[in-house]
Amino acid sequence: MSSQRNASEMGAIVCRCEGLTWAAVQRALEQFQPTSLRELKLVTRWGMGICQGRTCRPFMAGVPLSDGETTEPSGLSLHVPYKAVALSSLVDEGGQDNAWRPT
Amino acid sequence: MSAKVIVVGAGVIGAASAHYLTQSGASVTLLDRGDIGGETSSRCDGNVLAIDKDPGFDSQMALKSQELLRELAQALSPFEYRRPGSYLVCDNADEVEMAREWVHLQQEAGLPFAFLDAAAVHRHLPHLAEDVPGGLLCGSDATLNPLLYTHALVASARARGAVVRPHQAVQELWMDDGRVRGVVLESGGGIEGDAVVVAAGNWTPALLQSVGISLPIRPRKGHLLVSAKGPLFGDAKVMEFGYLMSKFGRERQASALALRYGVALVYEPTLSHNFLLGSSREFVGWDTSPAMEVVRVIAQRAQRFYPGMRTATIMRSYAGLRPWTPDHFPIVSTIDRVPGLIVAAGHEGDGIGLAAVTGHLVADLALERDPVIGVEPLRWDRPSLKGVAQDV
Numbered sequence: 001m002s003s004q005r006n007a008s009e010m011g012a013i014v015c016r017c018e019g020l021t022w023a024a025v026q027r028a029l030e031q032f033q034p035t036s037l038r039e040l041k042l043v044t045r046w047g048m049g050i051c052q053g054r055t056c057r058p059f060m061a062g063v064p065l066s067d068g069e070t071t072e073p074s075g076l077s078l079h080v081p082y083k084a085v086a087l088s089s090l091v092d093e094g095g096q097d098n099a100w101r102p103t
Numbered sequence: 104m105s106a107k108v109i110v111v112g113a114g115v116i117g118a119a120s121a122h123y124l125t126q127s128g129a130s131v132t133l134l135d136r137g138d139i140g141g142e143t144s145s146r147c148d149g150n151v152l153a154i155d156k157d158p159g160f161d162s163q164m165a166l167k168s169q170e171l172l173r174e175l176a177q178a179l180s181p182f183e184y185r186r187p188g189s190y191l192v193c194d195n196a197d198e199v200e201m202a203r204e205w206v207h208l209q210q211e212a213g214l215p216f217a218f219l220d221a222a223a224v225h226r227h228l229p230h231l232a233e234d235v236p237g238g239l240l241c242g243s244d245a246t247l248n249p250l251l252y253t254h255a256l257v258a259s260a261r262a263r264g265a266v267v268r269p270h271q272a273v274q275e276l277w278m279d280d281g282r283v284r285g286v287v288l289e290s291g292g293g294i295e296g297d298a299v300v301v302a303a304g305n306w307t308p309a310l311l312q313s314v315g316i317s318l319p320i321r322p323r324k325g326h327l328l329v330s331a332k333g334p335l336f337g338d339a340k341v342m343e344f345g346y347l348m349s350k351f352g353r354e355r356q357a358s359a360l361a362l363r364y365g366v367a368l369v370y371e372p373t374l375s376h377n378f379l380l381g382s383s384r385e386f387v388g389w390d391t392s393p394a395m396e397v398v399r400v401i402a403q404r405a406q407r408f409y410p411g412m413r414t415a416t417i418m419r420s421y422a423g424l425r426p427w428t429p430d431h432f433p434i435v436s437t438i439d440r441v442p443g444l445i446v447a448a449g450h451e452g453d454g455i456g457l458a459a460v461t462g463h464l465v466a467d468l469a470l471e472r473d474p475v476i477g478v479e480p481l482r483w484d485r486p487s488l489k490g491v492a493q494d495v
Contacts, residue, residue, distance in 0.1 A: 018375075031180075032139075032254055035269045039138040042145055042250045045375065050331045052418055075138065079420050080395045084331055088413040090402035 017049020038075030117302035118256035119462025125263035136272035140253035146423025154241035168460035189244035215242035283443035322424035430487035
């Protein structure tokens with residue numbers, strides 16, 4: 001937890017994509033009392049920017065959460081397309097269906 | 104002494120119920136087996152729409168909820184509420200004729216709708232593909248951040264004394280002499296109450312089976328894509344007219360894959376400067392992991408209406424399970440043969456928009472007041488839900 005303590009002392013940005021400060025994380029912990037990393041993500045937007053948590057996840061995974069009444073996994077998962085892509089690249093890989101036009 | 108009410112499910116419907124119950128002086132315990140808003144209410148978009156409701160009770164219920172939501176936006180902690188209106192845009196000339204008729208019906212019912220011909224739709228929505236032949240708008244429609252909304256409702260209930268217990272699963276209803284006495288927890292022990300509100304979305308039928316009540320609510324999977332921060336394609340919500348057809352299961356012209364996955368364009372800008380793209384509707388069980396093929400079809404549909412999105416960056420997708428009912432109305436109802444039990448579930452894709460009116464109605468039913476809207480169309484034993492097998 002020492003790196004989290006250092007962040008607090010420095011008032012650091014903990015998620016640069018979303019410009020999220022450690023102070024804002026602490027406020028959210030108090031206000032929303034999240035019981036999973038996923039819930040903390042949804043109320044602070046950590047890991048929701050262009051790097052998709054590649055930079056901040058190891059750090060945020062160490063944030064202590066409110067006492068849930070049972071132990072649960074983080075709730076975090078990875079979803080397609082896994083990395084930032086141009087919309088056109090999703091379209092162009094769509095195959096023949098893409099050529100459909102109304103009759 | 105104040106009524107003790109147990110609310111099972113801390114999604115947006117249970118949260119709104121807890122808010123309105125505590126506002127009326129009830130003593131509330133709010134339970135969820137997972138996080139607050141951890142399932143459907145955080146795997147959705149922020150629809151507060153009248154534009155896609157049938158004229159009549161459907162649209163009047165939506166308008167009432169919009170009116171209540173305007174009050175909530177003043178009273179609760181911020182949840183990114185704004186009211187930019189919403190648009191439906193047409194793919195082809197047939198849809199333009201249907202849109203004209205739709206607007207006519209809605210205007211006659213007193214809703215703030217306007218028909219947009221080709222010139223008008225491009226004036227309102229300059230990023231649209233040139234061949235889009237028309238559309239319509241609804242001026243009262245709003246949008247918000249669904250999880251922050253759910254949390255704001257929970258915080259309000261908590262401030263008025265509600266006990267909020269996430270990660271506390273209910274095993275079954277606690278029955279005593281034919282009436283509900285409370286709930287039995289999976290972790291052991293029970294909680295007593297004068298009334299139990301089951302607002303557990305897709306999980307509602309399983310909870311009610313033990314008391315012999317069968318509800319035709321089924322999970323309908325819906326996908327959404329998320330863009331990176333970047334230029335937006337307008338500030339208002341835009342859907343294609345075919346979204347209506349897809350929602351109501353009516354015939355429409357679209358590609359085979361779009362029809363198979365129930366894909367219709369939904370564009371929703373967020374306050375975080377990214378946009379969401381939807382949507383799909385499928386009955387494929389309980390899996391919430393997004394499928395690449397569905398993501399591609401949604402992207403295709405978006406590019407058909409917004410050619411300029413070609414270069415937009417998509418960085419993730421997610422999917423949620425909308426609690427579907429056969430007649431597209433939620434179930435918000437007492438159950439005569441199980442005194443003390445209230446059901447509030449089955450809102451499909453309208454849970455965010457209808458949470459306010461639903462929560463108000465739940466409080467009305469629990470406290471035996473005059474209901475805020477008619478209760479008959481939402482009863483669990485209404486004719487349009489009868490005879491529908493759960494495993495169709």
